[in-house]
Amino acid sequence: MRAVIVLLILLTGRHIAAQESLQQRQQERISVLQRISPSVVCVMDPKGAGGGSGVLISSDGFAVSNYHVTSGAGSFLKCGLNDGQVYDAVIVGIDPTGDVSLIQLLGRTDFPAATPGNSDLVRTGDEVLALGNPFLLASDFTPTVTCGIVSGTHRYQYPAGTFLEYTDCIQIDASINPGNSGGPLFDRLGNWIGINGRASFEKRGRVNSGAAYAISVNQVLLFVEHLKSGLIIDHGRTGFTAETSDNGEVVISQVSELSEAYRRGLRPGAILTTFADRPLSSANQLQNLIGVFPEGSRLPIQWIDDDGQHRGTIRLTPIHDFEAAPELPMERRQPRKPDGEEGTADEAETLPESITGLFEERRGYCNFHFNRLRTDEILRPLQTQPVPADAKSWRLQLNTTGDSEQQADAVIAITAETIGMRQGEQAWLQARKDPDPSEEPVGFPGLLTALGELSSFVLQREQGFDEVIAFGETTHLPLQQKCRVLISRNSLTKSRWYFAEDQPWPAAVDVEYAVSTDEARLVFRDWQTVNAVSFPRQIGVVDANSETITWLLADPLTRTGEAE
Amino acid sequence: MKNAMLLVTLISCLWFSPTSAAADEQMQENAQRVIVKLFGAGGGTLDSYGTGIVVSADGHVLTVASHLITTGGLTAVTADGSRFTATTQATSMQADAAIVKLNLAENQQLPFLDLATAADAVPGTPVLAFSNMFRVAAGSEPVSVVHGVIAATTPLNAVQGRWKFPLRTPVWILDAITNNSGAAGGLLTSQTGKPLGLIGREVRHEESRTWVNYAVPLKTLQPVVEELMQGKSTRLKNADETAAATLSDRQLTAQFGLTMMPSLLQRTPAYVDRVIAGSAAAEAGLQRGDLIVLIGDTVITDVREVGREMGAFRQGVKIPLTVDRSNQLINLQLTN
Known part of the structure; x- marks a missing residue:
């Protein structure tokens, strides 16, 4: 007996530190879970049949889930949070190839959002927490928590046909079961690092096998602005x-x-x-x-x-030309009911009042309402900018040397059908409707067509094109600047307009104007407005081979200088 | 007594170090360096891939004695992504272990695991399991690692499909899902990367029929591996299997040329699945599709009773059988 006590004292003395850290660890985990649980969404089919999980990413209710979770539900969903409340939600954007979808929960402006971490820093062996809604267990929408480690990084999981492909994903051994799909993966500090989307199911059927895969948050973030634009975005x-x-x-x-x-x-x-x-x-x-x-x-x-x-x-x-959301392969469909019974998804959809005006169907888009919102948001600052009375007033003289000491050596003239450039003895005339790469000025391929597009944009904004849509956000090269993107189409010409933050005028445009021909890529600096005519004082032409920019100086052509 | 209980509790606490003390990275790397991804023949429910552990600098690889290493055409991919052909050197059915030799270039050496450094472990030890499960990792990509705890040390009583699984040595039952395609032959380590065990195969417990996650302690395998490395294969000794006086499915086939339907249900009727031409079963007049209803005087209600009842007859004694064939009862004599 005495020996036991002595041993006890020895042991407690030696290992008290270990126990403290264990309790501390437990306490840490509890507080992390308290912090992150409110951002976890229980995604439900509005007919009350089946569902999955999601995670709130902003206070205005945007939430990320899996495409294979939301695809069966139609344009609106019911979502539960751990406050026990049910919120209406509308589908916003989908990425069928990457199995990601974006929805917006409605009714609050202070939704609790998860904080994204950097999934490129995740390492094998890191502790992770998977939160979600497996087997639709929680009737009060409190997420189920499973804990595990990262089993592998940069994993690849083959697509089903050509979509639902998991690239560069995080492999984990935390339990992932039907219903976990779309739910967030967190690191031990509570940073959101992935979306739990699939697992290696084999002989056990569709239950956890210790090998599950999460789409990395870094990938999701590269797509999230596209999704917010209401697109069916592809890889x-x-x-x-x-x-x-x-x-x-x-x-x-x-x-x-x-x-x-x-x-x-x-x-x-x-x-x-x-x-x-x-x-x-x-x-x-x-x-x-x-x-x-x-x-x-x-x-x-x-x-x-x-x-x-x-x-x-x-x-x-x-990869695809998505005209509509693709059908899921049978084996990847979520059971519409937790017991696996397929519900009837064919019933005519009646939209609840809350989402009236928040959903607009259009071929090739997930929810065109959000695209319209986004386009308006980008173009709104331009509404305060003056619009010149007629197209003729937008004429430029160019100094192609880029040296401000030098005189302008070229003139650009634009009509509704053509755009022309004269430089010394040489002249080029390009048709606006059907540009011909051989009619572009030597040394500046695509310049005329691109300036034609620019004139349309400056003079008429979206009315200058057959169509203008928002296309998410990207890093412009060679500017290395994060920009929101609008795409305009005029017959065969497709232009990408890049808008840097807090600048009403575009920072750049890339124009596709002929098949198998390099885009005309222009960058703009120093926008000015003279006599109600706006123009970039500096126009940079990006060379496709060297990625270097040749700067041209532009000035509006005055009436007096217009001696033709 | 109370104190003793407290002591036990305390000691067990020590083993549960928090998972956040995630495996030391260097240790993990050491484990990854000695693991090979094996690829060979498969088909149907048999996977064409598995895992092995390099146990000598000149390319001896320890793995399980699965179909993969007996079918030929085996290749191994080492941690750096190099691909080697491999030949099976020796197998031990009892230990369910095999040594495969990678065909290295002359003077080529590989990083290896010295089995002498393998540690012992007790239930409660947190562990990591490294394996080529589901073939997730390709080429030089690190294999998958899952975490868990050693739950028990116990003799394995398992079946593989219809066969009694021959491994009898005590194994560690793991609270981790290691019972996955391709995981067998992987490495079990402590959380600090100390080598502990060889991840076992996809087998089910004989009674509960649930998948068993287990690993064989490397310490018990060490003497076996030494023999295998000298090229000494060990086959099953008959005594091992007949000790229970029950004939295994394998023995039924070997001795009588009789294969019964696999035991799939709580009670699977004793239907004859196959009769090998020219065998004792064929001579007795047994046919595929016969339902064995009586062996001697015993009524057979479950296919699992066949081995037990037949095993009760001494060698040389004829076994009286009654079978139901198209609703007719037929009496047969099976030469034992």
Whole structure:
């Protein structure tokens, strides 16, 4: 007995520290859970059949979930939070390829939102918490918590057909079960690092097998502004394929001759060294990297071939042409009821009053109402800018030397059908409707067409185009600046307008005007308004091969200078 | 007594170090370095991939004695992504262990796990399990790691499909899902990365029929591995299997050429699934589809009773059988 007591004292003495830290750890975890639980959403089919999970990302009620969770529900949903309340929610945007959807909960302006962490810093062995709604257990919407570790990072999970592809995802051993889908993964400090979306189910059926996968929050954040624009946003492709060589190099195997990469000079046999500024060591890693970017992203690449080192940028082209939300493959559908019984999703949808005016159906969009909102938001600051009386007044003289000491050496003239440039003895005339790459000025391919687009924008705003839509947010290259994007279309010409924060006029435009031809890429500086005519004092022409900018100085052409 | 209980509680507390003390990264890396992803033949419910542990610098790999290593055409991918062909050197059915030799280049050496450094562990020890489960990791990508706790030390009483699983040595039952495709042959370590065990196979407990997550302590495997590395395969000794006086499915097939329907239900009727031509069962006149209703005087209500009843007959004694064939009862004599 005495020996036992002595041993006890010895042991307690030695291990009191360990116990304290255990209790401390427990306390930490409890307080983290108290902090993060309010942001976890129980996503339900409005007919009360089935559902999944989600996570609030802003106080105005935007919440991220899985596409395969919201896809069966239609345009509106019911959502429960851990305050026990049920909120109406409207579908906003979807990313079927990446299995992500964005909804907006309604009725509050102070929704508790999760704080995103940096999923690139997640490491194997890190403790993680998965919160959600497995088996729709909680009738009061208190999320179920499961705890585990990161089992692997930068994992790849094959798509079902061509969508629901998980690239660069986080593998965890926390229990993930039906209903967890769409719910958040947190690190031990309560930072939101992923969306739990799928698991390796095999002989056990659709229950936890210790191998589940979360879409990284960094990927979600690259798409979230696109989703907020009401889009069916797609992932992209590069126009080339690659394989890993025996010594761990990524070797280009095929390049489409129609691709931008081909025009930059990338050919089979070249070694791709970086993609989106990340060094490459395998073709799998490349595939992972491509998968985290939205379609339309312009990304830098570097490669080595017999001629040495090269760099360039390419734009990802869409994988699909989504005209409508795609049907899920049968095996990926969420059971509409927790017991697996399929509900009837075909009943005619009657929208509740709360979302009247918040949903607008349009072919090719998830919810066009949000696109309209976004476009208006971007263009609103321009409403205070003057609009010139007639198109003729928007004429420029250009100083193509870029040297302010020099005189203007070129004149740009625009009519409704054409845009022309005269420089010394040379002159070019470009049709507005059907631009011809051979009619562009030497040294500045695409300049005329792009300036034509610019004149339409300045003079008529969205009325100058067949269509103007919002297209999320991206990092403009070579400006390296985060910009909101509008896309305008005029017959065959597609222009991407880049808007930097707090600037009413665009910072740049990229114009696609002919097939298999490099975009005309202009950047703008120093916007001015003279006699109600707005123009950028400096127009930069981006060279596709070198990514360098040649600056031109622009001035409105005065009546006196207009001696034709 | 109370104090003793307290003591036990206290001691068990010590083992539950918080999971936040996530595995030391260097230790994890050490574990990852010695693990190989195995790829071979598979099909149907048999996976074409598995896991192994490099146990010598010249490329001996320890894994389980699964179909993967007996079917040939085996390749192994080491942690750095290098790919090697491999040949099976020796297997031990009793220990469910095998040594596979990677065909390295001359003088090539691999980082390996010295089995002499394997530690012992008791129930309550937090563990990490490294494996090529679900083939999630490709090439040089690190294999998956899941966490858990050793729940018990116990002799394994498991079945693999219809077969009694031969492994008898005490194993660790794990509170972690390691019973996954491709995980067998992986490495179990302590949370600080100390090597502990070899992750076991996808088997079910004989009675509960639930999937068993287990690992075999490396310490008990060490002498086996030494023999295997010398090329000594050990087959099952008959005594081991007949000790229970019950004939396993395997023995029924081997001795009589008789294969019964697998036991799938609470009570699976004793239907004959296959009769090997020229075997004792064929000679006795048994046919596929026969329902065995009597062995001797015993009524058979479950296919699992067949092995037990047949095992009760001494060698050389004819076994009287009554079978139901298309609603007709037929008496047969099976030569034992």
